Amino acid sequence: MTRAGLSPLAWLDEYARQRRAAGLRRELRARPPVGTELDLASNDYLGLAQHPEVIEGAVAAVRTWGAGSTGSRLVTGNTELHEKFERALADFVGFESALVFSSGYTANIGAVVSLTGPDALLVSDALTHASLIDACRLSRARVVVTPHRDVAAVEGALAERTEQRAVVVTESVFSADGDLAPLRELHEVCRRHGALLLVDEAHGLGVRGAGGRGLLHEVGLAGAPDVVMTATMSKALGSQGGAVLGPAAVRDHLIDTARTFIFDTGLAPAAVGAAGAALRVLTAEPWRAAAVLRHARTLAEVCDVAEPPESAVVSVILGEPEVALAAAGACLERGLRVGCFRPPTVPAGTSRLRLTARASLTEDEMALARSVLTDVLSARA
Structure with missing residues (x-):
């Protein structure tokens, strides 16, 4: 049979067969609104996704602002609700400013890509989340992947760099194993070599640090001028969305340059309202x-x-x-x-x-x- 007679998607059947044979086929399973099983699989670490105050926060936001944000935050998608939550989140974790994205994935891509580029070196832990891996690929920076939690390897990569700028990327709490990044040691290495430390606190926020303020806060690095934090509201805060926190200059730069912020519809009001309510519950409890x-x-x-x-x-x-x-x-x-x-x-x-x-x-x-x-x-x- 000529190529013209082949379906361009014929390869999918063989690909699916191979994945099934390897035990790697994935399926979507819809869950009921009220589960009959005990759930130890979700990332709802604080049990806030079904909390009455969090639900009411979402409902009140919809009643005030509507179901959708209606556009990019640079056009019509920005509300007082977004900015109020950003201030509250930044105050809670100890950073000067915060910028909300539509997801933790887009926050990571926006931060990494906007803070690097062709004249930068990116040093990334081997076990970072897929969103950070994708961000490194999109950055056009030279990327060095170092062994898991290997501070010496990070220092070696920074010491040998010829690029003008460097960013070290890690999770604070690694999502699959649950172990912690050596943040103090990484920061010391970054300081010695004039590098920025970018930390994804997706699994640290709400769990580590005083009252759940995150591992950066716990080790005394929250608000440092050479540290940027990313986070998601879809785990401990029981809602949806992501954020980048750091110096005000970083927020301004992302508003100007982060494609996942500029060209993406703003986070829906319900998600912002729920996240804000969850933050208030965490602060009180x-x-x-x-x-x-x-x-x-x-x-x-x-x-x-x-x-x-x-x-x-x-x-x-x-x-x-x-x-x-x-x-x-x-x-x-x-x-x-x-x-x-x-x-x-x-x-x-x-x-x-x-x-x-x-x-x-x-x-x-x-x-x-x-x-x-x-x-x-x-x-x-």
Whole structure:
């Protein structure tokens, strides 16, 4: 058959077959509004997505501003609600300014691309999130990927650079393993070499630091003039959207240059209203951050995880994709929903159950989790 007679999408069938054989086929599963299973898979770390005050924050914003933001924030999509939330978030975590994007993904791309370019070096941890990887690819900067949490490798890359500018990129809390970046050490290296440190606090905000202010705040780097923070409101704050925080000059620069801000419709008012309400709840109830870590430690003990968790994430490595899928399925049959991470999200041979602790877990829910996880994991020992 000539090429003219072939479907341009014929290759998809073979691609899907190969992924299915490798245990890497993914499916969408709709969840009901009120789940019947105990959820230890979501990133709703503080239990705020269903909090009455957070829901009311979303509803009040819709009543005032409408369902959509109606355009780019530079045209009609900016509201007093957006700017009020930006000020509150910046004050909470300790930075001079904040700029809200439509997602954490677009915030990371906007920040990295706008703060680098062809005359810059980007040094990125090997296990950073896909949004940061994509941002590095789009930046047109020279990119050096360093081994996970390897400060010496970062210093080596900076010491050898010929570029005018340099940016070091890391997550504060790594999303798959839940371990922490050595932020103080990285910052010291950046200072020695005149580099900017850009930290994604997606999994740190609401969990680490005093009252959930993040790992940068915890280690005394919030508001530093050579540090930029990115965050998402879709995890601990139970809403949607992203933000970049840093010196006011960074906010001004992003408004002028970040394509994911300039050409994207502004974050919907409902999401901004919900995030603002969640921030107020967290400020009034700082116990939530400590509760997340306490529940995470209990889950780790149940799963016989060697290292005590440093975040909401408890990673139970089982090996091959089929093994992890089977374990996740067995948990679900018993009424417990857990995350299942497989390549390319994690390296080959490290497919795992990813459990996420939540501040609002009750004693009965923790007892259920203990029972199910003990049975399922002991059956695979």
